[in-house]
Amino acid sequence: MSSLLTLAKDLEQKSKAQQQSTGEMLKAAFSEHEQSVKAELNESAKRISAAMLDHDQKLSSDMSQRTKGMVRMVSQTWLTIVLVSVLLIASSAGILWWQGQQMLDNYITIQEQKRTQAMLSEKNNGVQLSTCGEERLRCVKVNPEAGRYGKDSSWMILERK
Structure with a gap:
């Protein structure tokens, strides 16, 4: 052993x-x-x-x-x-x-x-100038009560102030 x-x-x-x-x-x-x-x-x-x-x-x-x-x-x-x-x-x-x-x-x-x-x-003694119409032409004021003058009545008196 x-x-x-x-x-x-x-x-x-x-x-x-x-x-x-x-x-x-x-x-x-x-x-x-x-x-x-x-x-x-x-x-x-x-x-x-x-x-x-x-x-x-x-x-x-x-x-x-x-x-x-x-x-x-x-x-x-x-x-x-x-x-x-x-x-x-x-x-x-x-x-x-x-x-x-x-x-x-x-x-x-x-x-x-x-x-x-x-x-x-x-x-011009108070005359006033202006332009009138579509074409702006020169124009003046007239006195229609003063009447027309001339042979063909084409003249009128201008309106004064």
């Missing part, structure tokens, strides 16, 4: 030694696997960070271009509004000036005609 006991003790020692050696091999394998996983995770994190940085740069570039485009569009719109406003104001001022000149010319002509009419009325 002692050989069985010795054999069991040897088997137990071998089993413990094998268990210890298997544990150390598993520790080494897990450590190596852990290092490999850590390295892969670090590489993956670097790739993700690089991708995020690249995406951020592209997004920033796109936003910058869109901002510049919006600023350009807004400035062009305001420039167009200002130019159109200036042109409208200038053309309105030109039209008002031209109308003012026409009114001044007409006023001067009316004043001259009034002076001429007053002068003619004084020299």
Whole structure:
């Protein structure tokens, strides 16, 4: 029995030694696997960070271009509004000036005609000249009560003031 006991003790020692050696091999394998996983995770994190940085740069570039485009569009719109406003104001001022000149010319002509009419009325004993009809022909007021004169009765007396 002692050989069985010795054999069991040897088997137990071998089993413990094998268990210890298997544990150390598993520790080494897990450590190596852990290092490999850590390295892969670090590489993956670097790739993700690089991708995020690249995406951020592209997004920033796109936003910058869109901002510049919006600023350009807004400035062009305001420039167009200002130019159109200036042109409208200038053309309105030109039209008002031209109308003012026409009114001044007409006023001067009316004043001259009034002076001429007053002068003619004084020299012709109050006879007033005017324009008559659609063709605006010169005419004078006559006194129909004074009667007609001449061979063909085509003459009449002018009405005085």
